[in-house]
Amino acid sequence: MTRHTPPPPSTGCRNAPVLKQRGQHEVFCGLTGIIWLHRKMQDAFFLVVGSRTCAHLLQSAAGVMIFAEPRFGTAILEETDLAGLADAQNELEREVDRLLSRRSDIRQLFLVGSCPSEVIKLDLARAAERLTMKYAPRVRVLNYSGSGIETTFTEGEDACLASMVPTLPETDKRQLMLVGALPDVVEDQALDLLAQMGIEDVTVLPARHADTEVTVGPNTVFALTQPFLGGTHAALERRGARHLPAPFPFGEEGTTAWLQTVAREFGVDQARFGAVTDAPRARARKAVAKATETLNGKSVFFFPDSQMEIPLARFLTRECGMEAIEVGTPFLHRAVVGPELDLLAEGPQLSEGQDVDLQLERCRAAQPDLTVCGLGLANPLEAEGLTTKWAIELVFTPVHFYEQAGDLAGLFSRPVRRREALKLGATA
């Protein structure tokens, strides 16, 4: 492979024991996925059917973005909606009518289930069906659940994409499907690399616009760009598509391995693969090397958040020389992250799920040099003297593929450099 990356470990973490704990989870629910999904799907509107809490969550997570023409909102359940279920469908229809009459640009409408709507068993699937019939062909109405009782953070994207899969037109075409909402700039880079290798028949889920045809069928192979797409993975397999298991395109090594898997499937010869990837690989290595000066030899502890923890731990340990102490993930999907586990050398504690107080105790005992965690824990841990990297940024920021490898490493090195730079000794 490369001079800079250690060879794959003889025994990876695929069969390492996983610590499973049950207790308080300090995580977001799947509704949060809306915040970045609506940026990607430019003519979609996400209508959460839920409580004031759901609206408040979206507002808190969206920060100031809430004012920049948001294409999401919450139909807040009121007392009367709880009293009898009979008119809930009518109420919803009325709100959707109002919304769609105001927003003629909307082509896809997602009815997003929440904890309250799931608990009272509001039948959003039926509502979506009825509304689809009413608004066809202008607007397509789909539904999925982003509730906290069923989904954790990025699983919201998974549920959303999985809800789209059954509606995709069938095709027999031999094609590659890229699955996962990537920032446009990253998606363009990926498509460009694939095109240079001669892989032209590529379809992307989700597409930027509703009228971009995304098809699927028995001759479709798909590659995931995000590790949290287990449900979409299953839905695609049900449509006859075949998964290409690969490490995820984080860092130079991950991107190369990911591209290599696709290239092999499409019979791209090594010479051509090298011609396309050599230059960007060298660029990526060079960019990562800078951050490595700060990160080399430092230890890292991951709290569960997005399911990106295992690929990121692989990147940080293999390309940045860090040592992983614990890698927590909200959900461990072996079929999806298997290739990642093979590359991750044995050593770190893998944990699935969370009992946050116990995990905090382990973290304090380990005193890691860098702790990757959510915003609810970051400042309190900083105040205790631990350096943190807040995890949500990793979902919003372009971090995939070659050109972003340096930025990705930079996200982790910056808090470490900052702690070294500040000479105030303030731990609040």
Add this chain to the structure above:
Amino acid sequence: MKLSVWTYEGPPHVGAMRVATAMTGLHYVLHAPQGDTYADLLFTMIERRNHRPPVTYTTFQARDLGSDTANLFKTACQDAYDRFKPQAMIVGASCTAELIQDDPGGMAETMGLPVPVIALELPSYQRKENFGADETFFQIVRALARPVEKTERITANLIGPTALGFRHRDDITEVTALLEEMGISVNVCAPYGASPEDITRLGAAHLNVLMYPETGEAACRWMERELGLPFTKTVPIGVGATRDFIREVSELSGLPAKLDEARLRLPWYSASVDSTYLTGKRVFVFGDGTHVAAAARIARDEMGFEVVGLGCYNREMARPIRALAKEYGVEALISDDYLDVEARIEELAPEMILGTQMERHIGKRLGIPCAVISAPVHVQDFPARYSPQMGLEGANVIFDTWVHPLVMGLEEHLLHMFREDFEFHDAAGASHHGGAHVPREAGGPSAPHAEIPQDFDAPPEDISGQKKAPGEVIWLADAERELKKIPFFVRGKARRNTELFASERGMQEIGIDTLYEAKAHYAR
């Protein structure tokens, strides 16, 4: 159901968290699904707290629904007690747990925990954050406060400041100093900084200072009834209100009123000739009831503004705000729908908005200067520097805060007045927006118009995404040029009025004459 994008208030259990987080030695066990922990980051990020809020969530998941959630609650409750050893606990349900009909209060009672456990009933589908805070604090006080011997020295309790309160931290300091000057010391400040043990000592004070009616009134009323503690009705925001407050405290305590105004600068700053241009500035005031009432008085009586509209989002304050509006000769807007607020602001076309974070964004969109006077606020309104709203320093802070965007407005006005000047032109941008200076290209006065960075004339696109239909009448080129000479912050209004004027008279075209006829017609 009601479609909502922005909510002024969170659900009531967030109000309960604001009380729990403000206090010490208290722990909140919240029966809630996975994901509701998002509220933690309001405290750790917006308020920059250096500890986790003292809240344990049961975080039940779909697979727990059934009989298991009750057990989950008990386990969480026991674990929280064992781990944190609080002096007292509060227990309650979030909106989802309210639906599954476990009874946190009843369950906690049967557990026999060795500390007081206070059950909260917070109706999530009817009430909101402020109610949650008020009710939670009231329940805590009701459960813990008992008649005790009065302190020898005259003391007061400060009631109402919470976590995530707009400037609560510094208001406490300021009010404490005001009372100290009169020889009154603070017995307990609660909930901010108080422990359950402190709550038991509330009765030792001689009076209560109700700082924020939204979050402390129910408790004050209860203490007045049960502990014989009178409470103040004036909130000391603004010079006049601070003086009234001192008088009120004097009456309640029997001590002479004393207020050293040496460090008060608002009256002179406001009287100085530099402030003359503030006279009659048309302001719209919106926020929580308490801050709106205070701001309206300052705006009219201390800054010389004209209050053209006011309102609040918390319906608990609807009645006093309606009465206040009548006094100001305007119609009150009681709404928690920001689209209503936006529509009212557009209709009134004020020269300044005093509002919340939301109004700041409405103002930005409409090109109207805005200052923040009330929650909800964002991280920049939890400043590092001392910046109370209450008392004398609060008045100084308010003067600066409100005038600042107007001075900026004046600066932009000048920029636009001299738009044809060789140094000042549209493309140069506003001086405080950090843009680099762009020298004007040669090619005559019309050239820069093509590159105006922000075209304030464009029909505004509202937050809901609707494009406003442009007027059907046609602007002649010379009238269009004349319109550009009008300062940008009134230009939109001038355009609308002229178009209305023209269409009412069946005119197809607008010339310079039409523009000035309309101006004369609408002159106030």
